[in-house]
Amino acid sequence: MNLIVKNSIEKISIIGSGNVAWHLSTNFVKIGIKVTHIFGRNTIDVHSLCKKVNAIHSKSIKDLPKNQLVIICTPDDAISNICKSIDSSCPIAYTSGSVEIQSLPYREKIGVIYPLQTFSKNIKIKLNKVPFFIESTNNLLQKQLYNLTLKISNNVKIIDSIQRKKIHLAAVFVNNFTNHIIYQAQNYAKTNSINFKDLMPLLEETFNKINIESAFKSQTGPARRGDNNIIKQHIEILKGNSKEIYMLLSKSIKDTYNEKL
Amino acid sequence: MNLIVKNSIEKISIIGSGNVAWHLSTNFVKIGIKVTHIFGRNTIDVHSLCKKVNAIHSKSIKDLPKNQLVIICTPDDAISNICKSIDSSCPIAYTSGSVEIQSLPYREKIGVIYPLQTFSKNIKIKLNKVPFFIESTNNLLQKQLYNLTLKISNNVKIIDSIQRKKIHLAAVFVNNFTNHIIYQAQNYAKTNSINFKDLMPLLEETFNKINIESAFKSQTGPARRGDNNIIKQHIEILKGNSKEIYMLLSKSIKDTYNEKL
Known part of the structure; x- marks a missing residue:
């Protein structure tokens, strides 16, 4: 062109x-x-x-x-x-x-x-x-x-408009949703006497890793390991939307790796 | 001590x-x-x-x-x-x-x-x-x-063990869940001919912002603006766990700001 x-x-x-x-x-x-x-x-x-x-x-x-x-x-x-x-x-x-x-x-x-x-x-x-x-x-x-x-x-x-809308949808996940997940962590930290500064090196590393390997490979944690005992304990601690988010994302992580491994 | x-x-x-x-x-x-x-x-x-x-x-x-x-x-x-x-x-x-x-x-x-x-x-x-x-x-x-x-x-x-468990729970959100959200975006990008590299500056900025202001203040996007028309269109495009995650997180963002503003 x-x-x-x-x-x-x-x-x-x-x-x-x-x-x-x-x-x-x-x-x-x-x-x-x-x-x-x-x-x-x-x-x-x-x-x-x-x-x-x-x-x-x-x-x-x-x-x-x-x-x-x-x-x-x-x-x-x-x-x-x-x-x-x-x-x-x-x-x-x-x-x-x-x-x-x-x-x-x-x-x-x-x-x-x-x-x-x-x-x-x-x-x-x-x-x-x-x-x-x-x-x-x-x-x-x-x-x-x-x-x-x-x-x-x-x-x-x-x-075109269709592709732009798809990119916008991906951007909602990359920015809006990750930001809200971090809000959940910050809010939980605040109400549980956790200093969020202690979580900053982990947050930084989470994002550094994406530059090095795919999010699929980077996944760790109780849902990834299928550690249902810990997942159950965490769900008991949480309330409201945080609890629902924890349950759905843990389910989604399990589904992702059960299907693909 | x-x-x-x-x-x-x-x-x-x-x-x-x-x-x-x-x-x-x-x-x-x-x-x-x-x-x-x-x-x-x-x-x-x-x-x-x-x-x-x-x-x-x-x-x-x-x-x-x-x-x-x-x-x-x-x-x-x-x-x-x-x-x-x-x-x-x-x-x-x-x-x-x-x-x-x-x-x-x-x-x-x-x-x-x-x-x-x-x-x-x-x-x-x-x-x-x-x-x-x-x-x-x-x-x-x-x-x-x-x-x-x-x-x-x-x-x-x-x-103590109780506080350690709480920190671990916050870490699950900060690392495991943000990583899975990014996996969702990468997976969606892959199946929709979107170059994920185009989303990297947005991802980097999302995390830079957390160093400057709270995730509560940083929140943007359709759910934050209450733009139900766009949310509806995005939900129509998505399938499976991605769709459920989109719906729950959008609801949670709306709830967060309706309650607090």
Whole structure:
């Protein structure tokens, strides 16, 4: 595919002022793309981001410049309504992992820039290592979004909505679920006078190992060994969702190795 | 508590030749503690470890030197029977997270050296950062085990069996369950033409964040946002244990934030 385009994107508007808007805006500005206007519901955050990237704080979506790319960095369920309010001359890109282009109101130039990362405003990210997934129903826009994103990341790929949704699902496991499991451990530690700092070397090593061998090979613990006596004791100690999570994951580990060994 | 002891341990025997035996033996030898004898079921592994630490390969537990500490590094369910075979003159320490001293056959000198870490033979560990938990029903042995362990780790604590079991339970979440969640993601990626390498920056960042803020604060994703539409779509894609894990963890995340916000 020929990805050279004459009309490269040099100015953008942003909708949203959350973590994704923050990281995209600041990184685009760093490499010389102008973020001219920002619109968002949280006026304090929008104001703060405008100041950071020297943009105009738009009071309404109608105020955004015509014929200029608008990047929507909002929660998924807001995207459809926002699209309807954006001037028809503006190409749109949104950053969601799961919203299909076909599910949104039809327009000629609409696409996706999906960064596969978890963002917090206060935590710096090396964006050049973050994979970005691009999609558009319009060939020219797809090339433009690809080239634009390539300026901030070394890992940009064009994929369709179905594959993007699958990657998002895998990301839910890798980030959201592992994080919640660690929350469970932190919460349990707190209520049982365990210093979570003592668990940090184990947590670090758990993740180091994934760089060296597959999670399938790395698995250890009572469920892996089939040590039902310990599993029973642990289940007796736990309550509520923690107990259910313990039971289901232990069952799933047992199933995984009974089937495969 | 006065932890100075005159009769410090200078020679040990090891039972087992798995990951824990491997890391303990090599690290003890490094700091001048002699591992004189090793006994284990897997003769190839025992032989290899004996060669590594210059120890004698014992053909029977009866051959281990009398009056010398024996460290049992075997799965939990083997400990009780092994204890019965060890000469009554030998103090014993075992490395389990969950086996209570009181559940084992009574003897005067029995204790625990529990390393809170996941070990693989081929993966080097900075043992000096690993927390070790010590326990003994005998005061002198407890001091001796504490001092012995302090030679290989900077983080050694004396705790009772109940607290040790609780720490082990937290460790199951931190290591075994997060690892299994990542296995689920790797397995899903494999069967859906997703390159898991694209998920590595997300995985790394997930763990970096834990060093900066609590998992409670770090939580993101569809369940955290209450995005039931996406959750429903993901559940439709998944099958078997993955589906059940997705449903339970999403429910647990929702419950966590509905209750607390």
